[in-house]
Amino acid sequence: MSLIKTNEQISRMRESCTIAAAVLDKLRSLVRPGITTQDLDEAGRDIMADYGARSADYGYQIGSRRYPAHTCISVNEEVVHGVPSLRRILHDGDIVSLDVTVEYNGYIGDNAITIPVGQIDPRLEKLIRVTEESLAAGIKQAVTGNRIGDISHAIQSHVEANGFSVVRDLVGHGVGEQMHEPPEIPNFGRRGTGTKIKPGMTLAIEPMVNIGGFRTKTLSDGWTVVTADNSASAHCEHTVLTTDQGPEILTVTKSAAS
Numbered sequence: 720m721s722l723i724k725t726n727e728q729i730s731r732m733r734e735s736c737t738i739a740a741a742v743l744d745k746l747r748s749l750v751r752p753g754i755t756t757q758d759l760d761e762a763g764r765d766i767m768a769d770y771g772a773r774s775a776d777y778g779y780q781i782g783s784r785r786y787p788a789h790t791c792i793s794v795n796e797e798v799v800h801g802v803p804s805l806r807r808i809l810h811d812g813d814i815v816s817l818d819v820t821v822e823y824n825g826y827i828g829d830n831a832i833t834i835p836v837g838q839i840d841p842r843l844e845k846l847i848r849v850t851e852e853s854l855a856a857g858i859k860q861a862v863t864g865n866r867i868g869d870i871s872h873a874i875q876s877h878v879e880a881n882g883f884s885v886v887r888d889l890v891g892h893g894v895g896e897q898m899h900e901p902p903e904i905p906n907f908g909r910r911g912t913g914t915k916i917k918p919g920m921t922l923a924i925e926p927m928v929n930i931g932g933f934r935t936k937t938l939s940d941g942w943t944v945v946t947a948d949n950s951a952s953a954h955c956e957h958t959v960l961t962t963d964q965g966p967e968i969l970t971v972t973k974s975a976a977s
């Protein structure tokens with residue numbers, strides 16, 4: 720699909736992204752000590768169905784593997800693509816990333832947050848805050864005339880100025896009829912490099928930030944990405960539309976009235 724969306728495609732993206740945000744918002748309210756990540760996944764599946772949407776994750780193919788769940792739920796040292804499981808119980812003091820990607824009417828909306836389970840260590844609070852701030856800094860650079868590297872650079876500088884590191888092995892991406900479209904949006908890079916930003920792009924910007932080193936590895940389940948040094952990691956994501964008036968976050972909840 721083209722880098723620049725038509726007005727028709729943009730209005731469909733608005734719908735899928737609004738639903739993705741609403742699903743994530745409802746899912747986050749269920750997080751508490753004692754719940755399993757599978758409980759959350761099943762709730763996510765049901766909430767998507769209530770909106771007439773479906774998970775874009777379920778059955779998503781990377782190489783020869785198909786993703787077996789409806790959401791990605793990544794706890795503590797898990798960076799992304801945590802596979803929900805009945806054996807994974809959330810505990811007080813954990814941090815959990817919920818990544819919800821829906822398909823509605825042929826279009827994808829992709830968003831994620833990391834939130835505390837009960838009371839968490841101040842260091843983890845800082846990790847989540849810096850990750851959210853870096854997303855905001857990246858989004859701010861998604862303006863006409865800039866390049867993708869300006870987004871990447873803003874994220875990396877904010878994270879590293881705070882003593883954390885950005886994951887290199889996974890990147891943000893364009894999104895539309897497919898979950899992963901060009902351009903790639905790394906969370907590290909140099910100003911003034913990469914694809915030029917023009918109005919009508921829909922971009923999934925998603926910093927992944929580690930307390931320790933930037934290296935990651937994938938567990939034997941073939942999906943779950945964890946930090947190589949087992950340090951905690953946070954992740955957040957929005958789908959953003961570029962316009963002549965600046966970036967517009969599409970993955971926001973709309974009130975029922977609007």
Ligand code: MF3
Nearest residue numbers: 775776779786791818820829
């Ligand atoms: N939601 C993820 C992203 O932000 C991708 C999900 S991978 C899948 O790009 F395998 F779970 F589908």
Ligand code: CO
Nearest residue numbers: 818829830956
């Ligand atoms: Co996502």
Ligand code: CO
Nearest residue numbers: 829923925956
């Ligand atoms: Co994404």
